[in-house]
Amino acid sequence: MSQLLCSRLCVTACSRPLSFSSLCSKTGGKWKLSRWYTAHSHTSTQPPGNPFHRIWNLTQRAIHHSSSRTSKSPGLKFILGPAVLTVSARLFCRAACCEADVNNNAPEEIILKDSVPDFKWHILWEFVKPQLFALIGAVVLAFGAAMLNIQIPLMLGDLVNVVARYLREHSGTYVNEIKGPAIKLLGLYAIQGLLTTGYIILLSRVGERVAADMRKTLFASLIRQDVAFFDANKTGQLVNRLTADIQEFKSSFKLVISQGLRSITQTVGCFVSLYIISPKLTGLTVVVLPCLVGAGAIIGSFLRKLSRLAQEQVAKATEVADEALGNVRTVKAFAMEERELQLYAHEVDKSCEMNENLGGGIAVFQGLSNVALNCIVLGTIFAGGTLISSDEMSPGDLMSFLVASQTVQRSLASISILFGQVVRGMSAGARVFEYLSLKPTIPLSGGGRIPFHSLIGRVDFMNISFSYPTRPGHQVLKKFSLTLPPCKTVAIVGESGGGKSTVASLLERFYDPTNGVVMLDGLDIRTLDLAWLRGQVIGFINQEPVLFGSSIMENIRFGKPDATDAEVISAAKQSNAHRFIMSFPDGYNTMVGERGVALSGGQKQRIAIARALIKNPSILVLDEATSALDAESERVVQEALDRATRGRTVLIIAHRLSTIQGADLICVMSNGRIVEAGTHLELLSKGGLYSDLIRRQRAEGQK
Ligand SMILES: Nc1ncnc2c1ncn2[C@@H]1O[C@H](COP(=O)(O)OP(=O)(O)OP(=O)(O)O)[C@@H](O)[C@H]1O
Numbered sequence: 001m002s003q004l005l006c007s008r009l010c011v012t013a014c015s016r017p018l019s020f021s022s023l024c025s026k027t028g029g030k031w032k033l034s035r036w037y038t039a040h041s042h043t044s045t046q047p048p049g050n051p052f053h054r055i056w057n058l059t060q061r062a063i064h065h066s067s068s069r070t071s072k073s074p075g076l077k078f079i080l081g082p083a084v085l086t087v088s089a090r091l092f093c094r095a096a097c098c099e100a101d102v103n104n105n106a107p108e109e110i111i112l113k114d115s116v117p118d119f120k121w122h123i124l125w126e127f128v129k130p131q132l133f134a135l136i137g138a139v140v141l142a143f144g145a146a147m148l149n150i151q152i153p154l155m156l157g158d159l160v161n162v163v164a165r166y167l168r169e170h171s172g173t174y175v176n177e178i179k180g181p182a183i184k185l186l187g188l189y190a191i192q193g194l195l196t197t198g199y200i201i202l203l204s205r206v207g208e209r210v211a212a213d214m215r216k217t218l219f220a221s222l223i224r225q226d227v228a229f230f231d232a233n234k235t236g237q238l239v240n241r242l243t244a245d246i247q248e249f250k251s252s253f254k255l256v257i258s259q260g261l262r263s264i265t266q267t268v269g270c271f272v273s274l275y276i277i278s279p280k281l282t283g284l285t286v287v288v289l290p291c292l293v294g295a296g297a298i299i300g301s302f303l304r305k306l307s308r309l310a311q312e313q314v315a316k317a318t319e320v321a322d323e324a325l326g327n328v329r330t331v332k333a334f335a336m337e338e339r340e341l342q343l344y345a346h347e348v349d350k351s352c353e354m355n356e357n358l359g360g361g362i363a364v365f366q367g368l369s370n371v372a373l374n375c376i377v378l379g380t381i382f383a384g385g386t387l388i389s390s391d392e393m394s395p396g397d398l399m400s401f402l403v404a405s406q407t408v409q410r411s412l413a414s415i416s417i418l419f420g421q422v423v424r425g426m427s428a429g430a431r432v433f434e435y436l437s438l439k440p441t442i443p444l445s446g447g448g449r450i451p452f453h454s455l456i457g458r459v460d461f462m463n464i465s466f467s468y469p470t471r472p473g474h475q476v477l478k479k480f481s482l483t484l485p486p487c488k489t490v491a492i493v494g495e496s497g498g499g500k501s502t503v504a505s506l507l508e509r510f511y512d513p514t515n516g517v518v519m520l521d522g523l524d525i526r527t528l529d530l531a532w533l534r535g536q537v538i539g540f541i542n543q544e545p546v547l548f549g550s551s552i553m554e555n556i557r558f559g560k561p562d563a564t565d566a567e568v569i570s571a572a573k574q575s576n577a578h579r580f581i582m583s584f585p586d587g588y589n590t591m592v593g594e595r596g597v598a599l600s601g602g603q604k605q606r607i608a609i610a611r612a613l614i615k616n617p618s619i620l621v622l623d624e625a626t627s628a629l630d631a632e633s634e635r636v637v638q639e640a641l642d643r644a645t646r647g648r649t650v651l652i653i654a655h656r657l658s659t660i661q662g663a664d665l666i667c668v669m670s671n672g673r674i675v676e677a678g679t680h681l682e683l684l685s686k687g688g689l690y691s692d693l694i695r696r697q698r699a700e701g702q703k
Pocket residue numbers: 231468470471476495496497498499500501502503
């Protein structure tokens with residue numbers, strides 16, 4: 001019973017998510033418990049007046065009552081000693097288990113209050129199907145191990161009875177009498193050990209393979225989603241699906257199959273055994289059980305509340321650290337290290353205090369459950385002793401009863417843990433499956449066509465209206481029309497937020513227009529193969545190019561994965577990057593650091609230009625490609641861009657008007673529309689918005 005209580009406590013207030021292996025060792029079979037006990041016995045505090053000795057004495061006395069010579073015999077002690085020790089070890093083990101949880105009491109997330117989201121069994125089936133044979137094997141072995149566990153208490157009882165009979169009758173030699181049942185029991189332990197090893201190996205294999213398949217499928221699904229999906233979902237959450245949720249699902253999956261099967265089989269089986277051994281004692285247990293479960297539930301719910309509060313506080317502290325470390329440059333730039341430190345220390349102190357309270361609660365619970373546990377064992381022995389004295393029960397039966405009742409308690413405890421784990425696992429699985437079955441609104445490939453003719457490179461935006469999916473009420477483009485003639489450069493300028501970058505996004509087909517159509521060489525781009533369009537036709541360079549944390553060579557090759565080294569070097573030369581790359585000791589093998597932090601802005605931009613040029617695109621989109629650079633970097637990058645734009649259709653989005661004066665057409669955008677268009681000189685002579693912008697920028701430049 002106390003195990004049940006303690007385990008409920010573990011569920012509610014345990015420090016970390018209970019992994020499959022830790023659960024196995026805490027609530028699993030005899031060999032695991034003894035091993036765990038051995039490892040932890042030095043840390044577990046045995047209560048004063050250790051009831052172990054009293055149990056031992058009482059058991060001895062009960063046996064003595066049925067046989068006057070028993071207590072003097074070393075034989076019975078030899079058999080009963082380890083048996084009682086096993087029972088007691090379990091009890092202390094549980095106390096130690098709680099103690100260990102107190103010592104590491106960062107509380108576990110409780111999701112029991114949450115409703116279980118829609119769990120799609122057919123998706124799970126798709127992942128499990130390839131592992132079906134291994135899974136069936138694991139289930140059969142686990143079932144076998146559980147059945148043996150039901151047998152063990154009965155055989156222990158038989159063994160004790162043999163010894164008791166020998167002590168009573170003294171017929172034959174002790175070893176001969178005991179040999180048969182002892183060997184049987186040993187054989188049973190060995191088979192159970194083998195079955196347990198077998199099902200854990202199989203189940204691990206199934207769990208790992210299912211999780212790996214899920215990870216790959218989920219990543220494939222995520223990476224294929226359109227940009228709007230990433231506007232609506234935080235990257236952190238998505239990564240969490242791949243890591244924490246799949247991990248949680250895997251643990252639950254393995255646990256439910258192994259523990260669930262075992263616990264249910266053992267509970268039912270051992271209850272039947274208990275009833276067969278002694279209906280009276282079983283009745284007593286059934287009466288006491290609900291009282292203890294009720295008391296455990298009340299204290300457990302209080303601890304759960306403490307645990308949740310403490311967990312929220314830990315999360316708050318982590319948030320502070322996360323924000324400070326994530327924005328460390330800003331923190332340093334404002335010399336705010338001390339303030340951040342104080343903030344973090346404050347949150348950590350609060351969390352420490354709450355966890356201490358939680359630890360106190362757990363300690364009280366542990367003490368109470370220890371008492372309850374010992375009382376139950378004492379009560380069983382007391383009542384059992386009475387039954388032995390009235391010849392209604394043999395000492396072996398009492399032994400069987402004690403061990404079987406421990407198995408029931410342990411199994412019930414597992415089931416209570418399992419319930420929370422099932423909810424958690426299903427929630428995690430449902431979150432993963434949700435993204436697995438998601439279809440991108442703009443699929444990367446499949447059905448799109450690739451024109452046979454060589455591209456001319458004419459682009460028409462025809463009567464486009466557009467709102468971002470995350471902000472449907474806000475119309476960004478309003479009946480926008482524009483033609484990019486082949487091999488000409490068209491620039492879009494205008495107020496911030498006017499919709500310039502949105503035009504570029506529609507050409508890349510990051511989004512589809514709400515109304516209107518974007519045409520490439522007279523073909524609606526929605527009918528074209530998207531991978532071809534982005535991979536070969538359009539090159540895109542924006543203000544803050546993001547590089548991957550690999551070498552310069554790898555980053556440039558990202559534009560064309562099958563490019564030779566010579567092609568990479570040629571692209572780097574075109575983008576004015578070759579010289580600075582060669583000045584690094586490792587040349588093209590220089591690592592650029594996370595997101596390219598080990599390079600200057602101008603260097604990153606030139607690598608990005610090389611990355612865009614290596615695929616030799618017909619259309620080049622430059623979205624404020626030089627606006628983040630200083631004058632010298634801008635000159636070098638601009639030179640590279642001038643070279644890169646030759647012979648291509650180019651769309652330039654620019655703030656600095658000095659960089660687009662040579663464009664064939666300049667369009668001024670305001671509020672989602674083109675309000676002026678012409679060459680630099682034409683627009684200047686008009687004296688409209690463009691000349692206003694030029695005047696303002698010149699005035700700012702002179703300040
Ligand atoms: N992913 C997005 N989701 C929702 N709204 C967006 C998104 N991106 C841009 N917007 C909104 O669309 C409007 C146009 O943005 P856009 O980036 O096209 O303007 P811009 O002219 O390029 O501005 P800037 O010159 O400042 O870069 C703005 O109101 C902006 O807030």
